Amino acid sequence: MSSVLDALAAVPAGTDVAAGRLSPDQYAKNFADMHDPLSRHEAVVESDRCYFCYDPPCQKACPTSIDIPMFIRKIGTGNVDGAAETIFSANILGGMCARVCPTETLCEEACVRNTAEDQPVRIGLLQRYATDHYMESHDGYGARKAPTGKTVAVVGAGPAGLAAAHALAAEGHDVTVFEARPKAGGLNEHGIASYKTVNDFAQKEVDFVLSIGGVTLETGKALGRDIRLGDLRRSYDAVFLGLGLQAVNALGLEGEGMLGVEDAVSWIETLRQAPDKAMVPVGRRVVVIGGGMTAVDAAVQARKLGAEEVTMVYRRGQESMNASTYEQEVAQVNGVKLVTFAAPVALHGANGVVTGVEFERTRMGLSGKLEGTGERVLIPADQVMKAIGQVFVPGPVAGETAEAVALDKGRIVVDADGRTSLPKVWAGGDCVLGGEDLTVQAVEHGKIAARSIHAALMG
């Protein structure tokens, strides 16, 4: 927590970056739940819209293959806990996924209701209804089988690690989860917009997952600093790496060290960990560089903290943005100005404090490659947030030693079962090649790897 408080206190003097721009009521309103949960009546009525399709397209579109029509049918018949069990049996983080999944590009996009009426069944909200209902009266899901005496080390307590730990513990293995940060949850706890997961839901979910028993959580233990992969391989029967991504891409411009230039991921983490939103400093004029979910989460939250002008700048067109159309709408509804076809070329500043970002207009060239037009535009800013992608820092698992795992394109290479090149070591989530920066996909990786680890341990 002290590092969070340090970050909160580090308001640069002589800049227009300030905390406490709003009244307590405004903060409460701005950071309330993004969607009202469905009432029982709404859930039952909505459940009736599901056609119970054959070979359901929604289930195929779900990375964890939740039997969506079945859980919806159970809601409709009043068996809400049964609905939640259908969800948790496929996705132990079904509660968070109901909140943060881009359903508009997954299950809800596949819903056949779109074809006839452009209005899918609201699967995400129904999933939230079922999982909330279950979590109100259950400490956890699943029962632990008799102990096997086998031990597994899970590195990283994000979605992949938690899913793997739960599945392995359920099989009776003893699991130790090592987490570098003071709190478990990974991006769910540190990286996702606050209004998507209110009331400390990420921590409640961690407790829910770990309550199965047989899991020891060790926080403040970073791979390469406090623990070593080689030691884990020798001390445990298997190792799962759910390391996530540790750094953000740099702009590669002079002046990135100026006051007011921030990395959006750490800024969101500071905001998420702040005991009070009024303590979080934000610029009067904010420029967010990037076109993904993190850029939207940072831009929207900057507005919600009271920034007057927030401009999200992306070098390509809107259709190329990683943020879904729905997320883009969220940004626009919240007053974020969207500028496309502009690439940053220089940071402007005075006395070590950023004052603006200079962009060059871009266009799609005849060859299909993005090219600069030569036209420049300066956007004044008190705060500049970089959100142009995160990178995996492979140090602790790479190198020329016998303990190194094979990498490709800077990520860990795994087979279909999540096995790395190194015996006894599996990996999943954003740190592996093919990771898509989605909670739900990380859960699936953890689930698959756990199945493979279990088979290997019991084989």
Add this chain to the structure above:
Amino acid sequence: MADLRTDFIGIKSPNPFWLASAPPTDKKYNVERAFKAGWGGVVWKTLGEDPEIVNVNGPRYGAVHSNDRRLIALNNIELITDRPLEVNLREIAEVKKAFPDRAMVVSLMVPCEERNWTAIVKRVEETGCDGIELNFGCPHGMSERGMGSSVGQVPEYIEMVTRWCKAASRMPVIVKLTPNITDIRYPARAAKAGGADAVSLINTVSSIMSVDLDLFAPTPTIDGKGSHGGMCGPAVRPIALNMVAEIARDAATAGLPISGIGGVTTWKDAAEFIALGCGNVQVCTAAMTYGFKIVEEMIDGLSAYMDQKGFRSIEDFRGRAVPNVTDWQYLNLNYVTKARIDQDLCIKCGRCHIACEDTSHQAITHLVDGVRHFEVMDDECVGCNLCVNVCPVDNCITMVELTEGVDPRTGRPIHREYANWTTHPNNPAAANKVAAE
């Protein structure tokens, strides 16, 4: 503009929409509201002898709902009017006087003795009402006392009571039938034999709407116990349509006027009853669900339909569907249909496939060249229509008649000439029959 006026056994009304004898017609206040809303007539809630009966003080109604709480069926354990006879008679006279152009029929139920029936009929006649309806239908409560459906289930009693009432009054007599009987033609024939001017049907269906799985008691539950009630509403309409058709096409009752009752909710429902021979319809559940205003939709919709079809009066299409109701044995076995899925309308839910695959004839694909695609295989399709019924999109799947060539399923050439079971070679009794009808 179609003329919706009807003359039903001499009783005139501005439209064929009457309110059935039930809670909505229990008193002056309600009936006046109904007439102001536009209803063509009412059958006043059943009168009995004093002292007035008593109702339970707990719940009287039960229901079947869809998930979005649409009322699919309602049932009740309410008895006949629980107000003194004198009060009802006075109000009937007042309302009839105030609304002389509307039909005012009074429903009656008294013990099965001639003097009881004669006495009440005489008193009702003095109100100036247009006719009476004999309630031989209610299946709950009063039936335990030898009235209602316990009379309607014995054709001899129906004939006897009808005869008493006809003898006691100049008024037209409608006999209301219970569906809680094996063959509806027998009570209808008995009513006709007793001199009834018309029959009305159906009254409610004996029912338990649900069982409370905490109390382990039927609903509605009165202090932990429940009693069967009478069910009405959209769910009973198919039962009513069949019973109406049975009477309309029975030679013994052909031409007997029928007032259609049973789940009439929209103008379309009313038109269907009329097409099966009904001279008017009586409505209850729809009004109890939505209020009296729905009659506006019914009047407007029926009128628009008639204009579109070129029918100037109800009589222009009344009974038009009756000749097309037949016995199974006379259905054309040479009529061959196949389901067709309109790929532009298909939303690819796959319900047609799984229904056919699991429960019927394995005649619908789900993958074609590895792609999700639902298509009927004519060589397996028996034309059963299940896929049409389970498809959530209107008109996406239709049945198309094969008029030439060979049926790919049977390999037999398509014959267009009519041939039914009575002459089919597989019918052991066919030798002595001729193709009839």
